[in-house]
Amino acid sequence: MRDPAALPRLLLTLLALALLWPGLSLSELNLGALFEPGNARTMGQFLGDFWPPAHEADFLALLWRATLETLAIATAGMTLALLLALPAGLLASRALSLSALYRGGRPAWWGALLRWPVRGLLIVLRSVPEIVWALLFVRAVGLGPTAGVLAIAITYAGMLGKVYAEIFESVDGGPARALLGAGASRLAAFCYGVLPNAAGEMLSYSVYRWECAIRASVVMGFVGAGGLGQQMDLSMRMFAGEEVAAMLLVFLVLVLLADQLSRLLRSRLT
Amino acid sequence: MSRLLNYLLLGALLLAMVASFRFLQIDFVGLISPDALEQMGDYAAGFLAPDLSRTYLEELGHGALQTLAMSAIGTLLAALAGLLLALPAAGRWGLVAEQAARLLLNALRAIPELVWAALMVLAAGLGPNAGTLALALHTAGVLGRLFAEALENTPAEPAEAVRLAGGGRVAAFVYGTLPGVWPQLLAYSLYRWENNIRMASVLGFVGAGGLGQMLYMSLSLFQHAQAASVILAMLLLVLAVDAFSAWSRQRWLSR
Numbered sequence: 456m457r458d459p460a461a462l463p464r465l466l467l468t469l470l471a472l473a474l475l476w477p478g479l480s481l482s483e484l485n486l487g488a489l490f491e492p493g494n495a496r497t498m499g500q501f502l503g504d505f506w507p508p509a510h511e512a513d514f515l516a517l518l519w520r521a522t523l524e525t526l527a528i529a530t531a532g533m534t535l536a537l538l539l540a541l542p543a544g545l546l547a548s549r550a551l552s553l554s555a556l557y558r559g560g561r562p563a564w565w566g567a568l569l570r571w572p573v574r575g576l577l578i579v580l581r582s583v584p585e586i587v588w589a590l591l592f593v594r595a596v597g598l599g600p601t602a603g604v605l606a607i608a609i610t611y612a613g614m615l616g617k618v619y620a621e622i623f624e625s626v627d628g629g630p631a632r633a634l635l636g637a638g639a640s641r642l643a644a645f646c647y648g649v650l651p652n653a654a655g656e657m658l659s660y661s662v663y664r665w666e667c668a669i670r671a672s673v674v675m676g677f678v679g680a681g682g683l684g685q686q687m688d689l690s691m692r693m694f695a696g697e698e699v700a701a702m703l704l705v706f707l708v709l710v711l712l713a714d715q716l717s718r719l720l721r722s723r724l725t
Numbered sequence: 726m727s728r729l730l731n732y733l734l735l736g737a738l739l740l741a742m743v744a745s746f747r748f749l750q751i752d753f754v755g756l757i758s759p760d761a762l763e764q765m766g767d768y769a770a771g772f773l774a775p776d777l778s779r780t781y782l783e784e785l786g787h788g789a790l791q792t793l794a795m796s797a798i799g800t801l802l803a804a805l806a807g808l809l810l811a812l813p814a815a816g817r818w819g820l821v822a823e824q825a826a827r828l829l830l831n832a833l834r835a836i837p838e839l840v841w842a843a844l845m846v847l848a849a850g851l852g853p854n855a856g857t858l859a860l861a862l863h864t865a866g867v868l869g870r871l872f873a874e875a876l877e878n879t880p881a882e883p884a885e886a887v888r889l890a891g892g893g894r895v896a897a898f899v900y901g902t903l904p905g906v907w908p909q910l911l912a913y914s915l916y917r918w919e920n921n922i923r924m925a926s927v928l929g930f931v932g933a934g935g936l937g938q939m940l941y942m943s944l945s946l947f948q949h950a951q952a953a954s955v956i957l958a959m960l961l962l963v964l965a966v967d968a969f970s971a972w973s974r975q976r977w978l979s980r
Binding site: 458475477478479481482483484485486488489494497498501523524526527528530531533534578579582583584586587590591594595596600601604670673674677678687688691694703707710720723724 | 730731734735738741742744745746748749751752756761764765768790791793794795797798799801802835836837839840843844847848849850852853854856857858900923926927930931934940941944956959960963964967
């Protein structure tokens, strides 16, 4: 059997290989490093300690505290993010533009100009990964949960602000326009014209983000921002396999529960 | 009744928010005291003058290339491993293999990249090698699952035709199944690559190479000017990837 397309495929593969070749040396890929006798021995010992996971009473107390701290970091960070995102979303959104009322939904140029700095700020806030913010805050306010809360607050304010602004613009603009046209204040137009239609979607997205924040707060612990991640980092440095195994299990259960809870909340509240 | 339950749920959410702040006991008054604000201001001011000297820019370019290489090689390895695991996970080699492969894929996927990176630094030493392996492991879990779904949903007739015409199992897969799912596999892999570029730039925080390691080093040495340029480089990389993916999606997909 002959493959008529063999030659072009071979050439394409060779081209891809030639492009990726420098990447291979840049990424210093070396699967052999995993199986070097020294590395393999320490790793084997480390993994061998995984079963049974640590379950002494004082370790479990520590684990419980770290888990609560992770949940609290995610929740407190989300609360601050909400407080920042709501006004930012209002400022960035075109939904309540007065000048757009008489121009078929397009704000005047100065209105657009004033919205851009807010949008730019939101882009910067969410484009720098949360763990970079966490690292910066750890250096600024010290090790511990405060850095994690601030990092989540800032990154998620950027994401929520953008999404809120889009939700405000995507709901039916009729009620808000009617209120504004009748002389209502912009806050009143927002509360009675936009919010009733937008609340469900906003809540659903916020709850989904809360679920992401839990995962993020564990990961941020690795740079010293408190919670389960920081304990995991410490245990890894001490090669305490049984402790790492217990924490990974707790992490998996936590993510699973958060997923279920967020699904429940989203189906109930929207 | 359902309304009451919703209000109860909302109340519980508010309670959880208050309880979180109580539990963490964050000293917000201390955070916004004049002293602390001045300290924060000094700290932030250090970042306002990024180091844009030629030698450092060259170093940054190397770091960015390393980040790109880590993500590309990691995604490629993950695609290969994912395809290998997707075959049993799609139920092609019996029920036992299917369950085992699914369990493995779930485990690979459930552990975040950064945790894998910390583990790989222990297993394979500092440097981009660990980051590449970490990306490959997590992404193999993600891609394996997606690939398995694609394999399950593809029509079986072309492969059966090859088998009936006397082709072997490998030929049936390569000439019957693969052409149908190939575009989907490629799209999933490219999408994960985009994600992995972002991840690769921060894996260095636990010692796994790339821009992240440069940022961690310069922050540890209080070289805030250099740290500011690394953050700028990360920002540019992320924005460039976003812009490129938006452009290519519009160009290639929305027809």
